[in-house]
Amino acid sequence: MSKRPVVALTGARGYIGQNLLKKIEEKADVIALSRNGDNYEDSEHVKWRSCDLYSMADAEKALEGADIAVYLVHSMMPSAKLTQGSFEDMDVILADNFAQAAKKQNVKRIVYLTGIIPKDNEPLSRHLRSRLEVENILRAYGTPVTAIRAGLIVGPKGSSFPILSKLVKRLPFMVLPKWTRMETQPIALPDVLNALDKGLQDENLANKSVDVGGPEVMTYWDMMLKTADVMGKNPKAIPFPFITVNLSRLWVSMVTGASKEIVYPLIESLKHPMIVQKENYVEGVSNGQISFEESAKEALESERQDGIRLKLPELPSMKQDVRSVQRVSLPAGETADSTALYYVEWLESFLNPWVRTTVDDEYCCRIGTSFSEKPLLELSYSKERSTTDRALYYITGGLLTDSKKNTRGRLEFRKIPHKQELIIAIHEYMPSVPWFVYKYTQANAHLLIMMLFRHHLREKGYGNTHPPLKEENPL
Incomplete structure (x- = not known):
């Protein structure tokens, strides 16, 4: 057989x-x-x-x-x-x-x-x-x-x-x-x-x-x-x-x-x-x-x-997490990796003088304010799970993160195959502020920032100032 x-x-x-x-x-x-x-x-x-x-x-x-x-x-x-x-x-x-x-x-x-x-x-x-x-x-x-x-x-x-x-x-x-x-x-x-x-x-x-x-x-x-x-x-x-x-x-x-x-x-x-x-x-x-x-x-x-009701699928039960996904244009000569680093740089420039960002030698990012040493968000770069076409950061800390519940929160920049487009996505993020506060403040602020960044990439573009961090490796 x-x-x-x-x-x-x-x-x-x-x-x-x-x-x-x-x-x-x-x-x-x-x-x-x-x-x-x-x-x-x-x-x-x-x-x-x-x-x-x-x-x-x-x-x-x-x-x-x-x-x-x-x-x-x-x-x-x-x-x-x-x-x-x-x-x-x-x-x-x-x-x-x-x-x-x-x-x-x-x-x-x-x-x-x-x-x-x-x-x-x-x-x-x-x-x-x-x-x-x-x-x-x-x-x-x-x-x-x-x-x-x-x-x-x-x-x-x-x-x-x-x-x-x-x-x-x-x-x-x-x-x-x-x-x-x-x-x-x-x-x-x-x-x-x-x-x-x-x-x-x-x-x-x-x-x-x-x-x-x-x-x-x-x-x-x-x-x-x-x-x-x-x-x-x-x-x-x-x-x-x-x-x-x-x-x-x-x-x-x-x-x-x-x-x-x-x-x-x-x-x-x-x-x-x-x-x-x-x-x-x-x-x-x-x-x-x-x-x-x-x-x-x-x-x-x-x-x-x-007794089968002719019905559509029901909404699943959900924890208090966030998924936010946006599509942006990818400038010629750039990669998911380089665009991720550019986003952190742009964020400080756009929100100057209130926001400060840093990137260390391991490409881990801290997003904070000019009036506090404690970061709002800490993003740890995953070298093992990233390629030139996909940059993955785990959300590992910061004042805006519920560190106890945020076990799988992550931010990724992903190129769409055969297109000059990029997906920027937050997955399973658990905010630290009360849910109703987050929904009407931080969540809307994130959407606004993503909209402005999309417009910036589409209308202004940017040069090849950030070469790829590494050769693409198999996942």
Whole structure:
């Protein structure tokens, strides 16, 4: 008998992940990854691991021993009590950590579930633009990637179908914006799982992007009507072409009760046709067999018989930590390392004479004031975890830090692969001041400083005055 492959499955407790785990554990040994993986019991072919993909060290440990890795990660839900930044920028960090960890652990292939990327001459929505950027980042370090691109997935949980079903259920009549007449190709959950399974098994799909869809091309209004028919409803429709996407996302969020973090990016994407494209078609993978009506019946029947509520993911319980992520331009000739040092220098120059900064021979930084010897923040440079493309500092002290609770707080400067852009991020920072004070003072001050620094880099730029600290070393 051939050796069972070892598959690392991210999001193993999520909507897609739970179902995929059941499907593949019969023929593979699975490393099931979750933020709270230690809370679950291992079985003969499933080993649970806790993993925070915002940490590259965690990602490396998570993928140890894996032959293939499945990437089902999305950052539309906040991951800290206070989250500053867009989901697009946070997705960059997650994907970059995962891709670099896969390279270090000699993972043979990555299978990535993403969205269909349309070619309709319209600027991509934020959601689809981010999905494509993640796909490119996963490919950036040389590990072959199989991208399974799907449109609306029909099942009892997830995001898109519960939104649609709640609209039908709660509205006796519906105003139909222009986007409800856009064509899409919905796909049933079992067909998506089959496509992912084939992506895991078929090495010929490596480095390919495969569109998948069900047997029908429909408009969103068609889907609403069929869902209403399954529910035994007959909603009245009022065409109204003047409602914009921005207005639509607001009333969809209000009617369904879903968080704007999920609804807004999804609704913005509905302006695009989401149809399987010929150049991305693979026989036996792209062509789902289950009709929309059949899959909608199955989802709604699950709700009735098993007590499964058609609902969106709930916000996780969180400690009082902070994640703040901003994207800035990277001047030509500069690196993440040199930009980090320049930021400390700029901070003193910009806030002169109130702020003073120092950098020692080990590149550790102290940020303080001119009227006190005690620093506001102490940043310890991690030489072992840094490269020219990523400068990592641990937040190790200072008056603004809760030193007892701040065990994993860190600041990083990270170059985005193949772009002259940089991510500046604070992770798991625990402030010393009371939470409500921090939220309305220090947190807003940090955002303002980041905005000004972004403007400074974009408008003024700076010369190559800070050469790289070292040659890039493997992580």
